Amino acid sequence: LAKTTQPISMDSYEGQEVNITCSHNNIATNDYITWYQQFPSQGPRFIIQGYKTKVTNEVASLFIPADRKSSTLSLPRVSLSDTAVYYCLVGDLDSNYQLIWGAGTKLIIKP
Amino acid sequence: NAGVTQTPKFQVLKTGQSMTLQCAQDMNHEYMSWYRQDPGMGLRLIHYSVGAGITDQGEVPNGYNVSRSTTEDFPLRLLSAAPSQTSVYFCASRPTGGSGNTIYFGEGSWLTVV
Numbered sequence: 001l002a003k004t005t006q007p008i009s010m011d012s013y014e015g016q017e018v019n020i021t022c023s024h025n026n027i028a029t030n031d032y033i034t035w036y037q038q039f040p041s042q043g044p045r046f047i048i049q050g051y052k053t054k055v056t057n058e059v060a061s062l063f064i065p066a067d068r069k070s071s072t073l074s075l076p077r078v079s080l081s082d083t084a085v086y087y088c089l090v091g092d093l094d095s096n097y098q099l100i101w102g103a104g105t106k107l108i109i110k111p
Numbered sequence: 112n113a114g115v116t117q118t119p120k121f122q123v124l125k126t127g128q129s130m131t132l133q134c135a136q137d138m139n140h141e142y143m144s145w146y147r148q149d150p151g152m153g154l155r156l157i158h159y160s161v162g163a164g165i166t167d168q169g170e171v172p173n174g175y176n177v178s179r180s181t182t183e184d185f186p187l188r189l190l191s192a193a194p195s196q197t198s199v200y201f202c203a204s205r206p207t208g209g210s211g212n213t214i215y216f217g218e219g220s221w222l223t224v225v
Binding site: 034036041042043044045046049087099100101102103104 | 115146151152153154155156201214215217218219
């Protein structure tokens with residue numbers, strides 16, 4: 001099972017772009033990279049998922065280099081409501097929940 | 112569409128008591144699971160199920176039982192509560208087939224064992 005490494009915490013300001021990088025050196029060929037967001041007292045919520053290159057949706061972009069040993073979640077123009085913990089996970093599409101959840105990155109957005 | 116529903120939201124137990132955390136999903140998902148999350152930590156998988164009648168152990172199964180008699184329901188039973196089981200518990204479900212690792216979580220159940 002691939003293990004991920006993320007910064008423990010990050011600070012930024014409203015209106016800024018925030019990039020959170022995750023390393024996953026032993027990612028397997030069939031593994032996808034998925035990011036979740038968790039607010040206090042709530043369950044995690046799916047943000048974005050990708051396999052290679054770049055994926056963009058209405059809330060974030062995910063950049064994955066060719067070697068796939070890392071990935072970067074990009075949040076454009078953050079607001080105070082983006083303060084949360086962000087988790088990076090890797091696993092194949094049929095991993096039967098055998099995904100390892102690290103401590104995530106605690107992102108604090110300041111006014 | 113209610114998604115994943117957990118009950119109770121909060122519970123206080125005495126050491127040695129047993130109880131069941133209920134989980135139901137209305138999305139016809141085959142995969143369901145239970146996680147626990149301790150303060151400042153990530154989620155740890157307790158038990159999971161890939162379909163009705165099938166369950167398996169996750170990373171931290173000791174002290175917990177599960178059953179999956181229907182697609183919709185996946186209760187988690189604490190056999191004899193211990194203070195080490197004080198945690199937040201999340202039930203989750205996931206569709207199969209082409210949806211990747213998109214997992215849907217319930218709102219959580221806060222359990223305190225005294």
